[in-house]
Amino acid sequence: MEDFTTNTGQNQGQPSGQPSKQPAGQNLGVAALITAIVTFVIAVIPCVGIIAMIPGIIAIVLASVGLSQASRNGAPRGVLVAGLIIAAVATLISFSQIFVAGRIGDKFQNKWGKDIENVIDDVQQNVLDELENSNINIKVESDGNKVEITTNPDKQDRHQELEELEKDNTGINDTLDKKK
Amino acid sequence: MTPWTRKNNYVSDLKDRFRSEPYLLINLTLTGVILLVFLYSGFFSPVKDNYPVVCIHEKLTGEPCVSCGLSHSFSLILRGRISEAYDWNIYGLRVFIFFAAQLIMRIVFSVFYLKNADSNKQLITYDIAVSIMLFFVSFLPYVEWIFNQALKILD
Numbered sequence: 001m002e003d004f005t006t007n008t009g010q011n012q013g014q015p016s017g018q019p020s021k022q023p024a025g026q027n028l029g030v031a032a033l034i035t036a037i038v039t040f041v042i043a044v045i046p047c048v049g050i051i052a053m054i055p056g057i058i059a060i061v062l063a064s065v066g067l068s069q070a071s072r073n074g075a076p077r078g079v080l081v082a083g084l085i086i087a088a089v090a091t092l093i094s095f096s097q098i099f100v101a102g103r104i105g106d107k108f109q110n111k112w113g114k115d116i117e118n119v120i121d122d123v124q125q126n127v128l129d130e131l132e133n134s135n136i137n138i139k140v141e142s143d144g145n146k147v148e149i150t151t152n153p154d155k156q157d158r159h160q161e162l163e164e165l166e167k168d169n170t171g172i173n174d175t176l177d178k179k180k
Numbered sequence: 181m182t183p184w185t186r187k188n189n190y191v192s193d194l195k196d197r198f199r200s201e202p203y204l205l206i207n208l209t210l211t212g213v214i215l216l217v218f219l220y221s222g223f224f225s226p227v228k229d230n231y232p233v234v235c236i237h238e239k240l241t242g243e244p245c246v247s248c249g250l251s252h253s254f255s256l257i258l259r260g261r262i263s264e265a266y267d268w269n270i271y272g273l274r275v276f277i278f279f280a281a282q283l284i285m286r287i288v289f290s291v292f293y294l295k296n297a298d299s300n301k302q303l304i305t306y307d308i309a310v311s312i313m314l315f316f317v318s319f320l321p322y323v324e325w326i327f328n329q330a331l332k333i334l335d
């Protein structure tokens with residue numbers, strides 16, 4: 001149990017009104033503990049939990065500096081250790097929220113990214129289909145000469161054209177020899 | 181010793197205790213922090229909707245979180261519109277009660293601490309135990325939500 005009542009007897013016998021000398025790291029410990037408690041409360045509120053990283057790190061630094069001072073002078077370290085533990089737990093909670101928010105954000109991005117890709121694919125396919133089944137009309141005019149080419153590149157028409165061409169050239173073997 | 185000198189001595193003794201005893205200093209600072217929270221809720225109006233703090237979780241993910249509308253809820257509770265406060269955040273009232281209870285506890289425990297020097301350790305033990313219990317009762321839905329979100333991501 002933390003002894004918050006510890007006065008270490010340093011201001012005993014002093015005339016009242018004179019400032020008492022604090023044990024090493026005591027002020028840092030109090031600052032760290034207060035920051036850590038406030039950080040903990042902020043960290044468990046999901047709206048602002050991510051912000052708690054900043055005071056959490058500040059509290060850890062304060063407690064660490066205070067601990068090093070206290071251990072050098074052999075001063076009590078209870079408040080400092082309490083501050084350090086609470087700050088560490090609060091920072092962990094806050095960090096977990098950054099992780100969660102980041103992952104949810106990625107999920108959204110992936111979902112939207114896939115949707116956009118699907119839309120682009122659909123549009124591309126529609127354009128290709130329309131091009132394949134459309135009539136192509138090309139007009140070229142040069143020095144009073146007019147050339148007009150009109151085609152109906154329907155799949156069926158092209159199939160017929162190919163079949164006619166194949167009938168004309170049945171004697172020619174145009175297949176590749178795979179064994180070579 | 182005149183009454184004036186006695187009063188002066190008492191005040192300087194009190195100042196000295198506040199400086200030298202961490203428990204009193206922590207209580208004093210936390211009282212200030214809680215009062216700031218209430219001041220924030222009272223200053224910003226739920227009608228004007230001029231709250232400077234926005235939900236970072238919603239900004240990042242596009243999804244509202246369990247604590248969205250807490251500032252509105254606090255402001256409405258301070259103005260006595262409890263049923264409207266429930267509409268903004270269903271857990272607003274219990275979090276508000278936690279802060280209000282803490283404010284009272286900081287003052288009462290500090291007075292007890294100053295008056296009963298013999299049972300100071302016991303008083304701090306009670307304070308820590310009650311505060312932890314109150315904290316978990318009040319913030320449990322939020323803690324649960326954070327835990328569930330983390331679990332969902334891990335799955």
